[in-house]
Amino acid sequence: MKLTTLSLSVITCLALTSCATYDPYTGDKEVSNATKGAGIGAGVATLIAYLANKDEDDVRKRNQRILKAAAGGAAIGGGVGYYMDTQEAELRKQLRGSGVSVVRDGDNINLVMPGNITFNSGKSDIAPSFLSVLDSVVLVLKEFDKTLVVVAGHTDSSGSTALNQNLSEQRAQSVSNYLSNAGVLADRLDAVGFGELQPIADNNTAEGKELNRRVEITLLPIAQ
Template sequence: MKLSKLAISIFTCLSISACATFDPYTGEEKVSNTAKGAGIGAGIAAIVAYLDNKDEDDVRKRNRRILKAAAGGGAIGGGIGYYMDTQEAKLRKQLRGSGVSVERDGDNINLIMPGNITFDSGKSDIKSNFLSVLDSVVLVLNEFDQTLVVVAGHTDSSGSQQLNQALSERRASSVSTYFANAGVITDRLETVGFGESNPIATNETAAGKELNRRVEITLMPISE
């Protein structure tokens, strides 16, 4: 299935300013949970659909390799909820004031990195002043090494779909490569670009477009 078929239509606030709230964890203004909850759910749904398209046997082999390389040497078992709770708490502590939002969806954790703090406009090179934020994420990823790390790039609707698709892929690859170079097990890393197909806000305003230009990192517990 092509990625374009995974696109999920999202209804969002027409006025971003009317839906803005203060995020106590990141210290940044953000769209309210009510306003962008559907967007976050749609993003994770697209990732789940993307992963479901992978060969099941290949996925099982990959998971076994990850668990073998993990410090614990085995599956999380019945403590998945606690494992992800603890990981979420450490991520929130590390990322407070960074501009990165930490969202929880069931047993999955979503880190939303706005493009304006991660990349220059139209570029895929990570801003130098953002590298310390990624280093903070790496510390937690390497401690909690029994999770799959899906790095997904997203853009706004400016420009052609082809250009946006390529840009989203390059940006996701930049973050994924940084993680790998910092010691994150490469088998854990899945990299995908969704182009403009999964907005979390309207593309009719500059503020909405800014929210849509982002990289999302979804952490998902690994099972055998």
């Protein structure tokens, strides 16, 4: 993974210039409420720092295992943009009408899953009604198997910091476990919780809290 390139794309996103999002019900391009404030996926900058602190040798070995298991057994190479374009199009097709936002940032794809459709309040068990949506994600992840899949949990500011951190980790792990049990290679999955530290809206309003309670799945291409 080229973390330097990824970091630059995140900075561009946070400058509110290139992060396009689409209404999941119509497919129309729009500027989301979260993007108007700080940008959907504002926690991605922290995600990059998290990944950058991984042991480089461990990351290299993990990527080798992923590519060995992937179709073709080689890195994406020079066709990263096309590979992610095709994956993005399939995700939009599968997730239309699901309530999940598909956000493209450079060569990365972020799936923003609001807490009100993924989990019951204060719980880390995935809502049964949302399992079919995750199954649709699984179909795409299996087809496009040369990506790292980072599942990040986020909460609003209600409750203690420790409680929120624990809940965010549990929710991220629940989603990661579901993907793994459904057949996504475990080496591709990384689960992390950010608690209440990465809000994308105002925690002083009910609407803002609802936006902040979310799980984001970020797809990062594995390329040379």
